[in-house]
Amino acid sequence: MSAHTIAIIGAGSVGSTIAHTLLLRRVVGDLILVDIDDKLCRAQVDDLSDGTFLANVRIRQGTLADARRAEITIITAGAKQRPGDTRLDLIDRNFKVLKSVLDGMKPFREDAVLLLVANPVDVLTAMAQRISGLPKNQVLGSGTLLDSVRLTRVLAHKLKIADRSVQATVIGEHGDSQCVAWSATTVAGQHLSNVLLLSPEERFEIAELTRNKAGAIIAAKGFTSFGVAAATTTLCESIIFDQRQVLPERGSRDGAVSTGGRGEDSVGKFGKKY
Ligand SMILES: NC(=O)C1=CN([C@@H]2O[C@H](COP(=O)(O)OP(=O)(O)OC[C@H]3O[C@@H](n4cnc5c(N)ncnc54)[C@H](O)[C@@H]3O)[C@@H](O)[C@H]2O)C=CC1
Numbered sequence: 001m002s003a004h005t006i007a008i009i010g011a012g013s014v015g016s017t018i019a020h021t022l023l024l025r026r027v028v029g030d031l032i033l034v035d036i037d038d039k040l041c042r043a044q045v046d047d048l049s050d051g052t053f054l055a056n057v058r059i060r061q062g063t064l065a066d067a068r069r070a071e072i073t074i075i076t077a078g079a080k081q082r083p084g085d086t087r088l089d090l091i092d093r094n095f096k097v098l099k100s101v102l103d104g105m106k107p108f109r110e111d112a113v114l115l116l117v118a119n120p121v122d123v124l125t126a127m128a129q130r131i132s133g134l135p136k137n138q139v140l141g142s143g144t145l146l147d148s149v150r151l152t153r154v155l156a157h158k159l160k161i162a163d164r165s166v167q168a169t170v171i172g173e174h175g176d177s178q179c180v181a182w183s184a185t186t187v188a189g190q191h192l193s194n195v196l197l198l199s200p201e202e203r204f205e206i207a208e209l210t211r212n213k214a215g216a217i218i219a220a221k222g223f224t225s226f227g228v229a230a231a232t233t234t235l236c237e238s239i240i241f242d243q244r245q246v247l248p249e250r251g252s253r254d255g256a257v258s259t260g261g262r263g264e265d266s267v268g269k270f271g272k273k274y
């Protein structure tokens with residue numbers, strides 16, 4: 001059983017799916033869920049606890065003060081987009097939620113890691129870095145990791161190969177201004193252009209599919225949760241198991257983070273350590 005403690009603030013669709021994914025992947029031993037909706041939170045804990053026999057995880061409802069004890073606090077609390085909304089439309093509402101969550105958690109443990117997921121995630125990550133007073137490299141956002149996964153899937157599908165044989169990154173905002181790093185896209189070590197010739201129109205179409213995937217899912221089912229849960233779990237695994245992966249992220253100036261090497265400046269100019 002993992003001895004690690006993770007708190008999730010916001011036990012709605014995204015928070016509960018992250019909890020379930022963390023549980024299944026055995027990343028965490030002690031999981032704390034916090035939500036202003038007391039009844040919902042209790043029900044999510046009860047429902048999730050029916051699955052804990054798979055992984056021997058302790059899961060409980062907590063307060064912001066309990067979350068303070070966690071090594072990683074994942075923040076999903078806040079409004080979600082309605083069909084047609086952009087992520088940036090959420091800024092006013094979700095900034096207020098973020099501020100109240102961070103104020104309620106203070107003082108932070110010195111080595112606390114905050115992992116932002118609520119949207120607009122990049123803006124909220126930058127705000128959390130300022131408001132929390134924690135070192136910047138301890139306040140991360142899921143950034144464009146999910147977009148990069150979506151892009152990778154589109155390319156792998158076109159090439160009829162496994163996702164993990166494609167290395168593709170979306171940079172910039174987890175939002176409408178995102179951008180595909182075509183020049184850095186490789187397939188098993190080969191530059192993409194050596195294995196798949198794409199016209200500018202085809203590139204545009206792939207970038208649009210990637211950019212618009214969330215909106216299409218939200219229009220049909222009201223929210224997205226599985227992809228972001230997998231991305232967030234990947235970040236937590238990397239941090240907890242010191243995997244030293246370099247992943248797309250938007251909390252850092254460089255747009256990339258190494259999730260390992262705590263206490264050792266091992267990352268260099270492309271990432272940051274914590
Ligand atoms: N970064 C990413 O890739 C993704 C981000 N998101 C974002 O995640 C956020 C959550 O989405 P959902 O879970 O679908 O929404 P949801 O409405 O299902 O859940 C949000 C939860 O936050 C709670 N909450 C609100 N204010 C709170 C506070 N002050 N303290 C504690 N809890 C509070 C609500 O009671 C609710 O249960 C949204 O902003 C959404 O846009 C969603 C998918 C992907």
Ligand SMILES: CC(=O)C(=O)O
Pocket residue numbers: 087119146214224228
């Ligand atoms: C909702 C959202 O941000 C996403 O699925 O990308």
